[in-house]
Amino acid sequence: MDALDSGLYPDLFAAGGLISTMELVSEEKNLDLGQLYSHYASGPGLLTTAELDSSRGRASVQLGSQSRTFYVAIQGQGFTWAEGATDDLDDLIEALAAWRDGISVDDFAGRFPFMMPGRLARTHESGDSVSAQWKWLRTAEEFSEERPLVEAAYADGRFGYFFPTLSHGTLRLRSMRRQREAQEVSITPLSGGSYRVENPRLLDPTVVDSLREALNVASEALTSNE
Structure with missing residues (x-):
């Protein structure tokens, strides 16, 4: 699967890719991530990237190749809401679901310490x-x-x-x-x-x-x- 080490991501290999695995985990947790998609139509990256939209930007997830790492960035128009990395897929799913539910920037950073708010995140939130x-x-x-x-x-x-x-x-x-x-x-x-x-x-x-x-x-x- 896109030259990834199956030993790092056995769950993804079993489910057929990042998006399908995220969908399975979110369903098990009864969490709503909305529509998951990849900006790759085909070829490398199709099974190792995932994106989702929210009322506060687009979240993009990519996999690390040297270690089991889920990199995530939530981008607004011209600025970053938050970005971070974790090796725990459950934490990632919970963080993305909480963001889509409208959690505040401060509560988001406190609940999910692996996510770092962007420089303008709080000022965008306050208007x-x-x-x-x-x-x-x-x-x-x-x-x-x-x-x-x-x-x-x-x-x-x-x-x-x-x-x-x-x-x-x-x-x-x-x-x-x-x-x-x-x-x-x-x-x-x-x-x-x-x-x-x-x-x-x-x-x-x-x-x-x-x-x-x-x-x-x-x-x-x-x-x-x-």
């Missing part, structure tokens, strides 16, 4: 994730090179309720309002002092000569169909 993210990008040493771009966008005043992220020098702003398709735009500094502004709804990016122009274009793109 204060946007301000917490802005504060992090404006103060963390790792973002010192991008600080002028972040500070300019923050001081502008038009992006206060947009969730900011940084990746390879690009500032991305995404609406946190519960829309079918959240508004999103990115601003990338280019050589020579120009900036590229991109929006998923636009076919071509816009290149402007100054940061002020970039912020104006970004604001227009984000609010065009609010």
Whole structure:
């Protein structure tokens, strides 16, 4: 089964894979995991990965190859709710079921110590994730090179309720309002002092000569169909 050591996962080999084993255990425990699936349609990984959705993100489970380990990560949109690892499948099933049932982040971490909440998990739970993210990008040493771009966008005043992220020098702003398709735009500094502004709804990016122009274009793109 995908080159796994049968001695590490005899239960999975007997049941035919990770998903079928998780389904059996959850049924025995009378716990609801919802629909389990794998993002692999075929080939390697099909029998060694499992995913499930919840109202607070998607949980992904993968198997360790050197030891009996179930790695799990619960991802929100652009952040991690929690992640961890355990060698106990029962603990894993109980943790995933509790998460789907709506357990609080603190209670989740206390009940399942092998799961570590993400940096923004509690602020997302409290509804204060946007301000917490802005504060992090404006103060963390790792973002010192991008600080002028972040500070300019923050001081502008038009992006206060947009969730900011940084990746390879690009500032991305995404609406946190519960829309079918959240508004999103990115601003990338280019050589020579120009900036590229991109929006998923636009076919071509816009290149402007100054940061002020970039912020104006970004604001227009984000609010065009609010």
